[in-house]
Amino acid sequence: MEYRRLGNTGIMVSRLCFGTLTMGPLQRNLSIAKGVELFDRAFSYGVNFVDTAELYRTYPYVRGALSLKPDLVICTKSYAYDRKTAEDSFKLATEQLGRDYIDIFLLHEQESEHTIRGHREALMFLLEMKKKGYIGAVGLSTHYIACMEAALSYPELDVLFPLINKRGTGIADGGEDGTERMLRVINRAHEAGRGIIAMKPLGGGHLIRERTEALEFVLEKSCIDTIAIGMQSLAEVDYNCAVFSGKTPDESAAKKSMGQSRMLLIQEWCEGCGRCVLRCKNGALSLKNGKAAVDMEKCALCGYCAGACPQFFIKVI
Ligand code: SF4
């Protein structure tokens, strides 16, 4: 496994970051024991970095991972916008993870200069905790090129977590040349010493049929320090760890992991309240005949709408 220094933070991370959204309640909803088994396998290949978020509700899984690997590098994110919500998020993370130190704490799903400014109080709190030694690095995650551009003016954002893949799938303000424009700003951020974690190299599953090329595309970009991939089976762990270690994946792992293409399931009991429609930033959901309906061309399979449904009638499977 290759390791990279995450920008100027000094934090050393494996090039493969284990994304936990897919194993948690918003997606596969694996048992904690099964999730820990996946971490164990990934650690055996040298993975030392996991990505979680308050939204994902996967802290209990990561706590299990910490029991196997106490020096694990953890990145989490929250939608906190002021001091109180940031304090609550930090407390929840430390309590549920069972560790009083968070390596990387990010503002989740930022969109622009305006949203960064709107979250200023939360950012100040995170910076204060960093100064006190409870957080290693702060930053933001985003699906927007405009937000990455805005982040360049905030040197206190150590780590940036943008969406990037070879087709630009899921870049909210992308369009035809979205991938090139996102790469240009990632490159500038990297040159300025920011740590770069890439998300959705497989477009949330849309690029699974061309995953060799899709993974090569991000792996060959030296401006990307580490790449987060959600994994929910041993075959996926084996496949991705082999690719990231420069080896040819075992044929059966390759086959088994291909079989797991994903889709958005909206259950027939949907009451048409529209909460999930408002939550989807990709404009993939609408109400049709009193029920939620998805346009799979626009859906990035992020699973965020699942957290908005009070009845759990929508999820990525
Ligand atoms: S429909 Fe749901 S899974 Fe698809 S992009 Fe929107 S929020 Fe994400």
Ligand code: SF4
């Ligand atoms: S939030 Fe749930 S109940 Fe409401 S429209 Fe979406 S799927 Fe249906």
